[in-house]
Amino acid sequence: MPERNIEFGKFGARGLKGHEAVARRLDALAGFVATPVTARRGLLARLHYLTRTDHAREAAREAGLTVTDRTLKAWLDGRRSPNRRNLERIETAYRTVRRHNVARYLLARLNREGRGTRVEFHPLNQSQVDRPRQRVITYRTLNVRHWDRIVEAWVAQDDAALDEAWISDAVVDLGSEWGQYEYVSNVGFAA
Structure with missing residues (x-):
């Protein structure tokens, strides 16, 4: 895909891949036991x-x-x-x-009978990037209607499939600026 970041963080930007943030959020929604297994x-x-x-x-x-x-x-x-x-x-x-x-x-x-779920994209952290190299990236929201491939890849714990599903089923719908949201500081949604 064209706007994939090749050298993320080269100038000091910090964040995580969007699919990793989605996996964390889905893990939180799954409600795992909080007490560690060692106890x-x-x-x-x-x-x-x-x-x-x-x-x-x-x-x-x-x-x-x-x-x-x-x-x-x-x-x-x-x-x-x-x-x-x-x-x-x-x-x-x-x-x-x-x-x-x-x-x-x-x-x-998440699918809500075809209505989808509102997803918040929190932009990556550019506080360590020199001022002339910073980009204007704003907070965005998007209604994601198709979660099937995303949840399937999360269940299978397949990072590559989750990344592909997240980019093609959600992030690309942000329009021509979708490459700016490949890395984020957080992705928020509720189910």
């Missing part, structure tokens, strides 16, 4: 989420949590604690299963 309460919350039904157990196994039922029971009863590698697997499986479970709900809320 007993956080570990139990994740394990209960991953083991409450047979469907959840199967999804956890597909997501990479491949321990025996006996080991899971020992963790839940507090007789044993998972090692660091298993804690990482539990966290990864939990986030994967949670994303998959809330995707349909989020998609319905």
Whole structure:
């Protein structure tokens, strides 16, 4: 695509890719457990989420949590604690299963039966850029009506697909200035 930034930050601009900001916002909307997995309460919350039904157990196994039922029971009863590698697997499986479970709900809320969701684009931070090199970039809003590919890429945790979907389904609709919003300080929307 033509206006892709090749050397972002060369003159001191700061920000993050728009699709990364969208992924963060979708993660916030997914409502992950706030307590870290290293705390007993956080570990139990994740394990209960991953083991409450047979469907959840199967999804956890597909997501990479491949321990025996006996080991899971020992963790839940507090007789044993998972090692660091298993804690990482539990966290990864939990986030994967949670994303998959809330995707349909989020998609319905974001698409709103074709009405879409209002998205706020907060421009990148140019405070460290020399005055003659600064561009005039304003705060913009846009109503994004098609979230299917964006949410699908978020669920799959595919950054390249999320970037492509975000640019082609949302940012390009900003008009000829869309390249200025490839990097942002924040992207805001609610569902």
